Amino acid sequence: MSRINDVGGMVGFPAIVEEPDEPTFHADWEAHVLALNAALIRRGVYNLDEFRDAIERMEPATYLASSYYEKWFTAITTLLVEKGVATPEELAVPRDASGA
Amino acid sequence: MSGDHHGSSAISEQVRHVEALLEARGLVDEGELDRRIDEFLAGGSPANGARIAARAWVDPAFRDRLLADANAAIRELGLSMSGGLQEQRLKVVANTADEHNVVVCTLCSCYPIALLGPSPSWYKSEAYRSRVVRDPRGVLEEFGLELPPTTRISVWDASAESRYMVVPRRPEGTDGLSEEELAGLVTRKGLIGTAAV
Numbered sequence: 001m002s003r004i005n006d007v008g009g010m011v012g013f014p015a016i017v018e019e020p021d022e023p024t025f026h027a028d029w030e031a032h033v034l035a036l037n038a039a040l041i042r043r044g045v046y047n048l049d050e051f052r053d054a055i056e057r058m059e060p061a062t063y064l065a066s067s068y069y070e071k072w073f074t075a076i077t078t079l080l081v082e083k084g085v086a087t088p089e090e091l092a093v094p095r096d097a098s099g100a
Numbered sequence: 101m102s103g104d105h106h107g108s109s110a111i112s113e114q115v116r117h118v119e120a121l122l123e124a125r126g127l128v129d130e131g132e133l134d135r136r137i138d139e140f141l142a143g144g145s146p147a148n149g150a151r152i153a154a155r156a157w158v159d160p161a162f163r164d165r166l167l168a169d170a171n172a173a174i175r176e177l178g179l180s181m182s183g184g185l186q187e188q189r190l191k192v193v194a195n196t197a198d199e200h201n202v203v204v205c206t207l208c209s210c211y212p213i214a215l216l217g218p219s220p221s222w223y224k225s226e227a228y229r230s231r232v233v234r235d236p237r238g239v240l241e242e243f244g245l246e247l248p249p250t251t252r253i254s255v256w257d258a259s260a261e262s263r264y265m266v267v268p269r270r271p272e273g274t275d276g277l278s279e280e281e282l283a284g285l286v287t288r289k290g291l292i293g294t295a296a297v
Contacts, residue, residue, distance in 0.1 A: 007230040008206030016227045024218050029112040035136035039128045093117045
């Protein structure tokens with residue numbers, strides 16, 4: 001059975017939007033997500049295929065609502081939990097983050 | 101860089117938090133991340149693809165070698181597909197009067213990043229990925245590229261191991277241009293196939 005990432009030929013998506021003079025990253029956090037992923041793969045925490053798989057098995061509604069690098073961040077945190085590096089509680093921003 | 105993307109400040113805080121956690125556990129360090137970002141930004145560029153296309157226009161023997169084995173042929177220009185996390189196979193396809201080529205990755209965002217730099221957002225969008233395989237002619241028209249009805253369109257779907265690049269048709273009236281000037285005519289969209297050149 002195909003997963004939500006397998007959109008080739010699917011109908012119902014809107015018009016293609018081109019962004020003139022598009023920057024490589026739209027915010028600093030996007031660059032950090034890219035670098036974090038590369039670092040974790042090079043360190044062997046997970047591999048590239050596991051990373052792709054973690055994106056492709058995202059819950060469909062979340063997948064469709066997420067921007068490109070939001071999908072990457074979801075995959076990174078999914079794998080950090082599954083590989084036993086951190087718990088979901090540890091990965092969540094503390095409620096009172098400002099008072100830390 | 102602005103926070104114009106939805107929820108940008110919340111996710112920015114989350115990313116910082118996860119990064120700090122991984123630094124505390126010795127899995128990444130800040131200097132390493134900055135280095136990786138700099139490397140990425142200094143990496144591939146559409147100018148590399150433009151050089152390849154211009155060489156193919158002026159040197160038919162190079163064009164033949166490029167279409168037969170792109171990974172080997174681009175090394176002649178000092179370029180390679182091994183700059184990323186893994187070396188990928190590159191297949192180069194050339195537009196002709198009868199056939200136009202366009203590249204997509206329907207499953208995600210596979211693209212020759214090591215060679216051409218990051219892909220544009222529209223290339224990664226579900227809209228492009230879903231529609232270009234069903235109605236390539238209509239999608240190309242939305243990009244302002246109207247092809248004669250007799251021109252056949254081939255859509256190449258990239259994968260984890262295999263990437264594609266298009267050599268556009270050489271524009272008419274460019275006989276007097278140098279190879280470098282010719283390269284200056286080639287755009288990123290031309291190398292993907294959503295523009296004529």
